[in-house]
Amino acid sequence: MQALVKTQKGEGFIELQDVPEPVNSDDEVLIEVKAAGICGTDIHVKHDTFPYWPPVILGHEFSGEIVKVGDNVTGWQVGDRVVGEPHTLHCGTCYLCREGHIQNCAQKRSPGWGIDGAFTKYLKYPPKLLHHIPDGMTFEQAALVEPAANCVTDIVERGSLEVGDFVVVTGPGPIGLIAAQVAKAGGAREVMIVGAPGDEELRLSTARKLGIDHVVNFAEENPVEKCLALTDGRGADLVIECSGAPPAIAQTVQLARKWGKICAIGLTGKRPVELDWDAAMTKVLTLYFSMSTAYASWDKTIWMIAEGKVNADLLVTHTLPLAEWEKAFEAVESMEALKVVLIP
Numbered sequence: 399m400q401a402l403v404k405t406q407k408g409e410g411f412i413e414l415q416d417v418p419e420p421v422n423s424d425d426e427v428l429i430e431v432k433a434a435g436i437c438g439t440d441i442h443v444k445h446d447t448f449p450y451w452p453p454v455i456l457g458h459e460f461s462g463e464i465v466k467v468g469d470n471v472t473g474w475q476v477g478d479r480v481v482g483e484p485h486t487l488h489c490g491t492c493y494l495c496r497e498g499h500i501q502n503c504a505q506k507r508s509p510g511w512g513i514d515g516a517f518t519k520y521l522k523y524p525p526k527l528l529h530h531i532p533d534g535m536t537f538e539q540a541a542l543v544e545p546a547a548n549c550v551t552d553i554v555e556r557g558s559l560e561v562g563d564f565v566v567v568t569g570p571g572p573i574g575l576i577a578a579q580v581a582k583a584g585g586a587r588e589v590m591i592v593g594a595p596g597d598e599e600l601r602l603s604t605a606r607k608l609g610i611d612h613v614v615n616f617a618e619e620n621p622v623e624k625c626l627a628l629t630d631g632r633g634a635d636l637v638i639e640c641s642g643a644p645p646a647i648a649q650t651v652q653l654a655r656k657w658g659k660i661c662a663i664g665l666t667g668k669r670p671v672e673l674d675w676d677a678a679m680t681k682v683l684t685l686y687f688s689m690s691t692a693y694a695s696w697d698k699t700i701w702m703i704a705e706g707k708v709n710a711d712l713l714v715t716h717t718l719p720l721a722e723w724e725k726a727f728e729a730v731e732s733m734e735a736l737k738v739v740l741i742p
């Protein structure tokens with residue numbers, strides 16, 4: 399089968415290779431991959447800026463159909479349409495696993511960087527990490543479940559959002575656009591999303607199409623002034639930071655109201671961040687960090703996408719065959735795309 403493989407450490411070294419089909423153990427199922435999204439992680443592995451164990455097949459945001467079921471597997475059948483949590487090889491015995499945070503286990507090796515991933519035709523998988531997707535959901539839509547589940551974990555599961563909150567999202571990339579919709583689905587009364595002039599053409603216009611209440615280009619309108627004007631001078635109940643840009647992160651303290659919350663989702667790429675610590679203290683802010691997805695977020699996310707509360711169709715701007723992976727990666731890296739899905 400054809401697979402997109404990161405062949406060795408270093409910048410680049412990605413190629414389409416013919417590899418043997420995986421054989422599932424008695425405890426695993428074999429999945430035929432139907433769609434797989436390109437994630438920031440895949441880009442980082444390409445550029446050697448995220449841990450990975452080469453040679454490894456890339457891709458972890460997949461949807462597919464079960465084609466074989468191991469002898470010891472119960473509850474799953476050939477033909478089941480599924481998505482899978484990427485928490486493979488978590489140990490099950492460390493304090494994080496035993497607290498239920500298997501996604502943060504140090505032993506975890508996800509498909510796509512730790513073990514062979516989904517940019518290929520078949521994937522073997524432990525069934526305990528799978529979730530059913532409804533009949534009406536397309537595989538392309540389902541490929542968005544994993545990134546969207548990150549937002550649901552961070553915003554809903556961690557409890558940073560409360561019903562009736564005024565929410566500001568900074569950074570209107572695919573994750574910011576999902577976060578804004580998740581906030582709305584979770585009961586936010588109004589959501590304001592903030593982007594740069596370079597975001598205007600694709601990202602902010604998509605935010606408008608998605609019906610986000612207030613769409614702000616920070617070169618044209620001051621986000622803090624706008625936020626204060628919309629909240630009787632108080633500020634946002636919750637600020638969801640999805641840009642990873644140090645100046646935007648610094649501004650979250652100004653955007654949040656006293657006793658407000660900041661939910662950090664964007665990574666800075668190790669750039670230092672200067673925060674007005676004393677202002678955060680004076681405002682009695684709470685800052686939430688998260689990494690990866692919690693179990694309970696997956697079925698909630700599947701429901702949000704199935705109901706159109708998170709509009710996957712507007713976010714998937716490119717669907718390409720695996721053979722056109724170079725074009726697909728280029729579309730992500732040039733920011734000409736929002737979400738790109740590969741079809742193996």
Ligand SMILES: [Zn+2]
Binds near residue numbers: 439458459544
């Ligand atoms: Zn991802």
Ligand SMILES: [Zn+2]
Binds near residue numbers: 500
């Ligand atoms: Zn563990």
